[in-house]
Amino acid sequence: MSAPEFIVLNGSIIPYEEATTHVMSPAVKYGLSVFEGLRAYWSDEREDLFVFRLQDHTDRLLQSMKLLRFAHDFDGAEINRVTIELLRRNRVKAAAHIRTTAYLDGKGEQQVKGPVSYSISAIEKPRAARTDKGIRCQVSSWMRMADNVMPPRIKCGGNYVNGRLARYQAIQDGYDEAIILNTLGKVAEGPGTCIFLVRRGELITPDLASGILESITRDTALRLARARGIAVAERMVDRTELYAADEVFMVGSAAELVPVVDIDGITIGSGSPGPVTKLLQEAYFAAVTGAIDVPADWLTPVYKSER
Numbered sequence: 001m002s003a004p005e006f007i008v009l010n011g012s013i014i015p016y017e018e019a020t021t022h023v024m025s026p027a028v029k030y031g032l033s034v035f036e037g038l039r040a041y042w043s044d045e046r047e048d049l050f051v052f053r054l055q056d057h058t059d060r061l062l063q064s065m066k067l068l069r070f071a072h073d074f075d076g077a078e079i080n081r082v083t084i085e086l087l088r089r090n091r092v093k094a095a096a097h098i099r100t101t102a103y104l105d106g107k108g109e110q111q112v113k114g115p116v117s118y119s120i121s122a123i124e125k126p127r128a129a130r131t132d133k134g135i136r137c138q139v140s141s142w143m144r145m146a147d148n149v150m151p152p153r154i155k156c157g158g159n160y161v162n163g164r165l166a167r168y169q170a171i172q173d174g175y176d177e178a179i180i181l182n183t184l185g186k187v188a189e190g191p192g193t194c195i196f197l198v199r200r201g202e203l204i205t206p207d208l209a210s211g212i213l214e215s216i217t218r219d220t221a222l223r224l225a226r227a228r229g230i231a232v233a234e235r236m237v238d239r240t241e242l243y244a245a246d247e248v249f250m251v252g253s254a255a256e257l258v259p260v261v262d263i264d265g266i267t268i269g270s271g272s273p274g275p276v277t278k279l280l281q282e283a284y285f286a287a288v289t290g291a292i293d294v295p296a297d298w299l300t301p302v303y304k305s306e307r
């Protein structure tokens with residue numbers, strides 16, 4: 001995919017190739033960055049692009065910076081405004097992925113609070129084929145780091161070292177993706193997704209204290225399920241519950257809602273995406289373009305106010 005024309009650096013829209021930082025920044029030296037990955041969706045019916053749950057992503061970015069003690073001089077309103085401006089400048093009119101990164105710039109050491117810079121990129125990114133056919137997963141031998149080690153609740157660059165180790169191993173071993181257990185040996189999440197299972201008609205997902213990111217797509221899936229009368233439980237999940245499940249799927253802003261059809265060589269349910277997975281997938285794909293009623297603040301129109 002070719003690079004977009006423009007990118008945001010510290011509130012300014014500049015040519016993509018000009019967004020650089022110094023190799024001695026704490027971001028490069030120590031991985032001191034926080035980020036968000038979100039999507040925007042084009043609606044033919046409404047002839048507009050919608051950023052999905054923009055405010056929730058911005059709030060989480062602010063929370064990540066707060067927990068890492070970043071002292072920033074920009075606010076959430078600026079992030080929201082410039083995200084929309086960037087999508088307009090790049091004339092994005094198709095499914096897109098947006099990445100917002102705030103990082104410790106300058107040349108300081110681990111304990112500095114600033115200066116904090118931020119970038120926002122937006123590239124067109126169509127839906128992956130794996131959302132149709134599903135994926136095969138490996139329960140990783142790598143453990144999810146605990147809240148008192150490197151809190152998974154903070155969406156920081158450094159945490160993705162754990163995800164990389166697990167994903168790399170899974171792919172090398174012939175799987176598509178990893179499922180990571182927490183330090184108690186209970187199911188946590190994937191390297192970039194949360195996980196759900198369906199068993200005896202109930203939709204189950206690890207609770208927020210299981211060593212997971214406070215995922216926005218997890219919240220969306222839970223709300224869509226409850227609205228459709230599906231019983232849901234947020235609780236600790238055993239590894240063997242995954243193998244015994246009728247259906248398993250993973251969720252994330254980038255991944256969307258991906259069926260899991262095999263774990264460690266054990267076929268999940270019938271081996272193809274199950275009815276609850278399909279129902280929620282359909283609901284999710286409709287929600288993100290406003291084809292069904294969703295809370296007004298879930299969809300931020302990009303071009304409407306331009307007309």
Ligand SMILES: Cc1ncc(COP(=O)(O)O)c(C=O)c1O
Nearest residue numbers: 192193194213215216217252253
């Ligand atoms: C580790 C991890 N878990 C879960 C998720 C899903 O979170 P969200 O639905 O907010 O994108 C992500 C993606 O950002 C992630 O990186």
